[in-house]
Amino acid sequence: MRDPLLQINGLKTELGDESNPVRVVDGMDLQIRRGETLALLGESGCGKSMTALSMMRLLPHGGRIATGSIHLDGDDLLALSEREMRSVRGGKMGMIFQEPMTSLNPVMRVGEQIAEAVRLHDELKGRAAVQQRVVELLDAVGIPDPERRTREYPHQLSGGMKQRVMIAMALAGRPELLIADEPTTALDVTIQAQVLRLLKQLQRETGMAILLITHDLGVVAESADRLAVMYAGQIVETADVADFFAAPKHPYSRKLFQSLPDSHKRDEQLAVIEGSVPPLDSRFEGCRFAERCELAVARCHKEIPAWNPTAPQQGVRCLLYADKPIQPGVRETKVQAVRHDVDHGETQLLQVEGLKVYFPIHKGVFRRVVGHVRAVDGVSLAIPKGRTLALVGESGCGKTTVGKGILQLIRPTAGSVRFGVDELTEMRGEALRRRRGDMQIIFQDPMSSMNPRMLVGDIVAEGMLAQGMGDRTGRQRRVVELLEQVGLPADAASRYPHEFSGGQRQRICVARALAVEPQLIVCDEPTSALDVSVQAQILNLLKSLQRQLGLSYFFITHNISVVAYLADEVAVMYLGRIVEQGRVDEVLEAPAHPYTQALLSAVPVPDPQRQRSVIRLEGDMPSPSDPPAGCHFHPRCPEAMAHCRAAYPDSVSLSGSHRASCHLLATDAASHS
Numbered sequence: 001m002r003d004p005l006l007q008i009n010g011l012k013t014e015l016g017d018e019s020n021p022v023r024v025v026d027g028m029d030l031q032i033r034r035g036e037t038l039a040l041l042g043e044s045g046c047g048k049s050m051t052a053l054s055m056m057r058l059l060p061h062g063g064r065i066a067t068g069s070i071h072l073d074g075d076d077l078l079a080l081s082e083r084e085m086r087s088v089r090g091g092k093m094g095m096i097f098q099e100p101m102t103s104l105n106p107v108m109r110v111g112e113q114i115a116e117a118v119r120l121h122d123e124l125k126g127r128a129a130v131q132q133r134v135v136e137l138l139d140a141v142g143i144p145d146p147e148r149r150t151r152e153y154p155h156q157l158s159g160g161m162k163q164r165v166m167i168a169m170a171l172a173g174r175p176e177l178l179i180a181d182e183p184t185t186a187l188d189v190t191i192q193a194q195v196l197r198l199l200k201q202l203q204r205e206t207g208m209a210i211l212l213i214t215h216d217l218g219v220v221a222e223s224a225d226r227l228a229v230m231y232a233g234q235i236v237e238t239a240d241v242a243d244f245f246a247a248p249k250h251p252y253s254r255k256l257f258q259s260l261p262d263s264h265k266r267d268e269q270l271a272v273i274e275g276s277v278p279p280l281d282s283r284f285e286g287c288r289f290a291e292r293c294e295l296a297v298a299r300c301h302k303e304i305p306a307w308n309p310t311a312p313q314q315g316v317r318c319l320l321y322a323d324k325p326i327q328p329g330v331r332e333t334k335v336q337a338v339r340h341d342v343d344h345g346e347t348q349l350l351q352v353e354g355l356k357v358y359f360p361i362h363k364g365v366f367r368r369v370v371g372h373v374r375a376v377d378g379v380s381l382a383i384p385k386g387r388t389l390a391l392v393g394e395s396g397c398g399k400t401t402v403g404k405g406i407l408q409l410i411r412p413t414a415g416s417v418r419f420g421v422d423e424l425t426e427m428r429g430e431a432l433r434r435r436r437g438d439m440q441i442i443f444q445d446p447m448s449s450m451n452p453r454m455l456v457g458d459i460v461a462e463g464m465l466a467q468g469m470g471d472r473t474g475r476q477r478r479v480v481e482l483l484e485q486v487g488l489p490a491d492a493a494s495r496y497p498h499e500f501s502g503g504q505r506q507r508i509c510v511a512r513a514l515a516v517e518p519q520l521i522v523c524d525e526p527t528s529a530l531d532v533s534v535q536a537q538i539l540n541l542l543k544s545l546q547r548q549l550g551l552s553y554f555f556i557t558h559n560i561s562v563v564a565y566l567a568d569e570v571a572v573m574y575l576g577r578i579v580e581q582g583r584v585d586e587v588l589e590a591p592a593h594p595y596t597q598a599l600l601s602a603v604p605v606p607d608p609q610r611q612r613s614v615i616r617l618e619g620d621m622p623s624p625s626d627p628p629a630g631c632h633f634h635p636r637c638p639e640a641m642a643h644c645r646a647a648y649p650d651s652v653s654l655s656g657s658h659r660a661s662c663h664l665l666a667t668d669a670a671s672h673s
Helices: 048-056 082-088 110-121 127-140 159-171 189-206 217-223 241-246 251-258 399-406 429-438 456-466 472-485 490-494 502-514 532-549 560-566 584-589 594-601 663-672
Strands: 004-015 022-033 037-041 063-072 093-096 177-181 209-214 226-231 234-240 307-311 314-317 348-363 368-384 388-392 414-419 439-442 520-524 552-556 569-574 577-583 651-653 659-661
Touching (some): 022 234, 048 063, 048 209, 110 159, 127 159, 189 217, 189 594, 209 217, 217 241, 226 241, 234 241, 368 552, 368 577, 399 439, 399 520, 429 439, 456 472, 569 584
Parallel strands (some): 037 209, 093 177, 177 209, 439 520
Antiparallel strands (some): 004 022, 234 314, 348 368, 348 414
């Protein structure tokens, strides 16, 4: 067994008033061995990031470590002076933060920022030696043309490249322990696969240990050796990854598995964890999970569970194991099946033909138009009444612009958008405003889409007021009905958005969208910022509302498991164009386009026993202001032919509902004819 590199014992971290502190980490014991990857898993607000900041001694103002010890390679980090600690941060211990753009200095060149870390933690002398080390680091993290990139600013880099720069900075001090705080959360699956592969490669080359903070079970299955599940400031389970995925022991761990959406659960409600993480300033008298646990008994509410070892370096904090361990295995929760009682037929509610949205590029004093950003470049799709069409693709491919173009929030450059019998592109003023009552949008970030100074009741009623629906008393009554419909209490109307959790805020946005009784809702990544348990609640809600009200959804996402669970059809988008479209089972089980194949191969699977072959896509998506000649995907396509560089491929019909645009498919069709 490898020696422990990091040893945490009895760590308690508090925030705020000492008389009634928020105990963000409450009695943590944790060990990370040399060369291993330990995943720290749990919901938002459970204390994962605060654990990392405690280790780095970078707590926010008002934060303090009350008791406990943190030893790194034998050194007591809590006994070091701030001067000594500065040499540890970025030296023996590096950290990659969740959002690279907020961690990088926007007015400093990338090379200068990495050079700062090199000068602080390396013994290199002279500007030339430091510059050479910076180029070596950028090359090590897989950034092409590293010497040129050192002269660029963060805004000139893609999301994946910015994350690689953060990794290069963390490696500057040759760390023995790398803390990666949600390093792939904001990235597309293709870029996520590249970053995870890079971390594994660097670990093999340097022998460093990694603490991977995440809430993605697929990432844990593919990247970690061991894991620790955290809930309400405490570790509730530790295990080897293979053992955990075969038989999670803690009831909270099992619920996380049952909340995951996939195609096998399409006809049933996802299991949800009712309620939310309890406030961490509470004085707990029993198990912290008891109020949300289906297996809880009277004893669980009165007795604080002790740590129960189940194997070397493995254990669980649960009273079910205190006297006699229960049989391991995922305990299935019976959930109500979703019955599709209403047959909506195939009446097309929305038909989009040749939609184009171009943004002009201005230059010079007189702001002359010198080109266009082809954000959406000829998209055609249809959504029947009561059905869901999912649009997937990498960030920057134009998905959100399609949604806004359909709603006429951005005026299309060309094309047709027919909603029922109306051509929306020809409607203006009052007529369009009235028609918008039939179309609503749910945004990705609920907090930024609500006025923080407005009461929730006023936020929900805003659309009704704009559409002139009912009188004040009628609108207030309707607000209460809507809040109850989305699972919120009536008194929520008299509170402000900041008083709710992320999942509750998204429910408020759903209620606001429903207020004007729409037929179509554009859902723009509505679950991407949510934990799996909260995501399950929102997906159940959307599916239930569709069944009750006959709603149609245009669901924009990059989460393939959500697509498999919720959507009827899926369209795959690349650089402004649809490259493949069909029924969910056709596209996900038999992808025809090389881009779709690469996209699906990069999706991490929550099963460490399942082997998959990731199709590597080199480079990043080209700029929509200067798309490649021929097939837009050919510079990154592993199967590109000479003909792919000459002309954009026509759409090839693979079945009555499945089509794709690829020269390979046209060649196959010709050879079989």
